[in-house]
Amino acid sequence: MTDRKTILSLEQALALPFATQRMVQLGWRVIRIESPAEDGENAGDPNRYIGADLGHHDLHSYYIAPNVGKEAITINLKKKEGQELLKNIIKELKVDVFMCNTLPKRYKQLGIDFETLKQSNPDLIWCGISAMGPDYPDRAGYDPALQALLGYTFLTGETNGKPVPCGIPIIDLKAGDEAFTQVLIAMMKQTPSPSGRAGVGPGAEIHISMAQCAASWLITALPQLAFVKSDNELFTRAGNEHRSFIPCNVYPTKDGMVYLAIGNDIQWTKFTAQKGFEKLGSESRKTNAGRFKEKENIYVEIGEQTKRYTTKEFVDFCLSLNMAVAPVNTVKQVAELEFVNKYMIKTNLPEGKEVKLSPPSHNTDFLEKNNFSLKCSPRLGEQNEIVLKEIGMNKTQINSLKENGII
Numbered sequence: 001m002t003d004r005k006t007i008l009s010l011e012q013a014l015a016l017p018f019a020t021q022r023m024v025q026l027g028w029r030v031i032r033i034e035s036p037a038e039d040g041e042n043a044g045d046p047n048r049y050i051g052a053d054l055g056h057h058d059l060h061s062y063y064i065a066p067n068v069g070k071e072a073i074t075i076n077l078k079k080k081e082g083q084e085l086l087k088n089i090i091k092e093l094k095v096d097v098f099m100c101n102t103l104p105k106r107y108k109q110l111g112i113d114f115e116t117l118k119q120s121n122p123d124l125i126w127c128g129i130s131a132m133g134p135d136y137p138d139r140a141g142y143d144p145a146l147q148a149l150l151g152y153t154f155l156t157g158e159t160n161g162k163p164v165p166c167g168i169p170i171i172d173l174k175a176g177d178e179a180f181t182q183v184l185i186a187m188m189k190q191t192p193s194p195s196g197r198a199g200v201g202p203g204a205e206i207h208i209s210m211a212q213c214a215a216s217w218l219i220t221a222l223p224q225l226a227f228v229k230s231d232n233e234l235f236t237r238a239g240n241e242h243r244s245f246i247p248c249n250v251y252p253t254k255d256g257m258v259y260l261a262i263g264n265d266i267q268w269t270k271f272t273a274q275k276g277f278e279k280l281g282s283e284s285r286k287t288n289a290g291r292f293k294e295k296e297n298i299y300v301e302i303g304e305q306t307k308r309y310t311t312k313e314f315v316d317f318c319l320s321l322n323m324a325v326a327p328v329n330t331v332k333q334v335a336e337l338e339f340v341n342k343y344m345i346k347t348n349l350p351e352g353k354e355v356k357l358s359p360p361s362h363n364t365d366f367l368e369k370n371n372f373s374l375k376c377s378p379r380l381g382e383q384n385e386i387v388l389k390e391i392g393m394n395k396t397q398i399n400s401l402k403e404n405g406i407i
Contacts (some may be wrong), residue, residue, distance in 0.1 A: 004028060005187075008090060009099040010077075010112060012045040014169055015129050015141070015210065016101035017066035018176030019183075024069035024374065025345075027366030031387060032067065033086070034380060036074035036407055044074065044380045054349055058380040065357040068347045069374035073388075074381035074407050081406045083111030090120040092391035097183055101129040104207075105137035114205040125186045125204045129175050133209035141210045143169040150214040155221060158239045174217060175210040182206045246291040247298045250328060251306040257328040258306060258314050264288070270321055276305055346373045381407065 005028040009020045012034070020030045034044030042049045044058065051061035076082040090098065098117055100107075107113040107128070114126040128134075131141030144165045147153050152170070153163035186204035215222070220243075221235050228234055235243050240259070242248035247268075248261040262268050265287055272281030280301050284290045291298060306314055311327045318325035327333075334340055335356070343363060344356035360367060384407050388398050401407045 005096040006093055007031070007097045007099065008033065008086075008093075008095045010034075010110075011099065011101055013047055013101065013172070014066060014143075015172040015175040016099055016179065017045075017047075018173055019129070019179040020070065020099065021066045021068070022176070022180045022361075023183075025360050025362075025364050025367055027364070030070045031383070032070050032072050032378070033077075034072060034074050036076055036381065036405065038405070044072075048380065056350060056379065059350065059377070064347070064349075064355075064377045065345075067377035068345065068357065070378055071383040071387065072378035072381060073384050076406050077110040077112065079404075079406060080111075081401075081404065083116075085401070085406060086111065087117065087120040089387065089391055090117060090124065093387075095121060095124065096187075097125045097127065099127045099129075099179065099183075101141075103137065103140065104128065104130050104134040107134075114203075118203050121203075123190065123201050123203050125183055125190075125206070127179050127183050127186075127204075127206040127208065129179050129208040129210065131209070132211045133207050141175075143172045143210075146171045146210055146214055150211060151218060151221065152214065155235060155237060157237045159237050161237065161239075163237065171210055171214045174213045175208055178213050179206070179208045182208065241295070241299070244288075246288055246295045247302060249299050249302075251299075251303045253306050253309050253311040253314055256311040258311055259326050259328060260302070260306075260318060261324040263324065267323060271323065274317075274321070276308070277302075280305075343372060346371075347376045348373075349376060 005023070005026075007020055007023050007028055007030045009016060009030060010033040011017050011020060017032070020032070024030050032045075037043035042058075045063065047060075047063040047066075048058045049060055050063065053060055054064075075086055077086065089095065098112070100112055102110065102112065108116070111117075114124075117126060118124050129141075130136075131139040131146065144153075147165040147170070148163070150171070153165050156166060157164040183206065186206060189202060189204070191200045224234055240250040242261065245261070245263045248259075248263070250257050250259050262271060268285070268291065269281070271277055272285075280298065285294060285298070309317065315325050315327055329337075335344075340359055341356070343359040345358060345360060345367070346354055346356050348354050360372075385398055388401070388407075393401075398407075
């Protein structure tokens with residue numbers, strides 16, 4: 001693969017912007033496509049209008065983090081002229097990858113299907129994210145609803161409480177990561193051109209189903225169906241405890257909560273040999289199977305001891321034993337962790353203020369070279385003229401596109 005790729009992405013919400021954000025972090029050029037404004041509506045990506053107001057109508061806080069370092073253009077793909085413009089951009093910019101997270105039923109309607117776009121570049125890698133893939137062309141994808149559909153909310157929450165979704169849009173993020181991965185795999189199958197620029201054949205058509213992505217992560221739940229003797233043995237909500245390893249749970253301290261994970265019999269023996277915890281040990285609790293039978297009593301007994309410590313004291317005590325322990329941190333406390341804070345991606349808001357966002361999953365050469373700083377997320381259509389001039393259009397032609405509602 002070459003270092004610099006050009007990605008054209010008809011994107012909104014989070015799943016696809018998260019995928020292309022990973023491409024930005026590699027130093028690739030990502031141009032996002034959105035719909036132009038019509039009749040004063042909130043045009044383009046709905047996420048532009050969610051969260052704290054940053055002083056611009058089309059630039060609110062929820063939109064910022066997944067879109068730093070990108071360019072933005074508008075094209076009205078409902079019009080034939082817009083569809084022709086898209087194909088021209090792909091051809092003239094030698095676009096390597098086209099991506100979208102649009103309802104599959106709209107692919108051909110908008111002229112963004114693989115068969116249409118590969119006419120502009122036979123080596124094009126095409127990737128679409130949708131709720132359930134092209135076999136369900138009308139199905140919309142919304143993370144909490146998919147968490148319910150795929151059993152995530154059923155498995156999350158207190159034992160006798162209501163089903164709840166994960167605290168972050170985990171299916172959106174999984175689908176974005178899968179799209180990123182599959183595009184990379186498709187690129188690996190291509191041969192670099194003599195110029196070292198774009199990949200040469202084969203092109204690829206990739207469909208990412210958010211539902212299938214989510215189901216693939218049920219690797220500790222779905223296989224149970226083949227092995228249990230009755231439905232009573234199947235996983236359900238378990239609060240903070242681990243369903244298989246005892247005792248893994250959250251316990252109170254003098255000033256907060258800690259999570260202690262004891263994952264095997266050796267760790268349990270070491271833990272119950274420590275002063276203050278000897279009474280937890282007994283012959284019946286030496287094995288995980290034995291502890292499972294007495295787990296409720298064990299949780300209470302451990303909690304009675306942890307209340308004697310501050311969070312830091314108990315964490316330090318367990319770390320000295322090489323045990324898996326952690327304070328239950330707030331998001332603000334997470335941001336203060338050295339290994340998180342050190343690698344936070346930064347950007348400057350329009351008024352000049354620098355803000356920290358979130359760290360990448362991997363520190364790329366591009367990010368390190370740029371001190372983990374990326375330009376602010378683009379305004380709606382901010383790079384229209386730049387991109388259109390790049391493909392050879394003059395001011396008169398660009399103004400005509402504006403007047404006719406194409407951009």
